[in-house]
Amino acid sequence: MMNLSHWRLLAAVADLRNISRAAQQVGLSQSGASQAIAQIEASLGAPLFVRERREVLLTALGEQVLQHARGMLAELDAIRALGDAALGLHAGRIRLATFPSVLATVLPGLVSAFRRRHPGIDVVALEGSDEEVEAWLAEDTIELGVVLNPAPQRQAVIIGRDAWIALLPAQHPLGRRSSEQGVSWSDLADQPFVLATGGCNVHAHSLATQTGVTLNDIRVTVRDLASAAVLVREGLGVSVIPESALPSDQRGLRVMQLQPTTYREFGLVCSKAGRDSAAVQAFLREL
Structure with a gap:
């Protein structure tokens, strides 16, 4: 069944000519956006987009559908503006x-x-x-x-949850294990380590300490999680970062499950x- 999020996605893809960027703009995952487009096309019985090598373009039918979709979204925005004004949300x-x-x-x-x-x-x-x-x-x-990891009494609205994962250079000996077998904090204790804080007190060093393990060879500390992946790829050490911070290009990297599995949760307070x-x-x- 088609809904308003489908039409917003349609307009975003048409504007950006890229499903991944459009998905981010409307708050969907790339796989969710691709499924939504497939649902629209299946409902209409014809393709709305042509997938070229570097961009996504509207078909002739897509252009016609988009015109109606934009009109519908504009009318909805006008109705919402009236509601916002009544509730004091116009500014x-x-x-x-x-x-x-x-x-x-x-x-x-x-x-x-x-x-x-x-x-x-x-x-x-x-x-x-x-x-x-x-x-x-x-x-x-x-x-x-x-x-990060808000206490229940703070009544946070949770907006994300992901696992901490180990990041190794592609040819690292620990990477010969299966990803499911993973690595433990004890395995990482004496490895050259790239510590990424992400601007938080909860990071690899504090997590390892909680399990009774000391990271004995921290070679470099960075704030930016993306920088940690670059340094690991260059062979400066191993690292532990949140799964959501994994780079899209993982060439030269080996991603391993961290045992025991540990999650972080973040919410709005x-x-x-x-x-x-x-x-x-x-x-x-x-x-």
């Missing part, structure tokens, strides 16, 4: 702070989808360490903050100002 600002890895991966799709539905509300994204985010929440400097903001509450409802 406003949300200051949302997060640590770097979430700012780069999870938030863009969520924020862009909200901005399309509520164009009068400006969402300002701020980057900081997890300690800075907590301080800004306490000081009411921001309305929303992304918190309101400051006092955020709890009193109609715009913030609308943002959280839509999530």
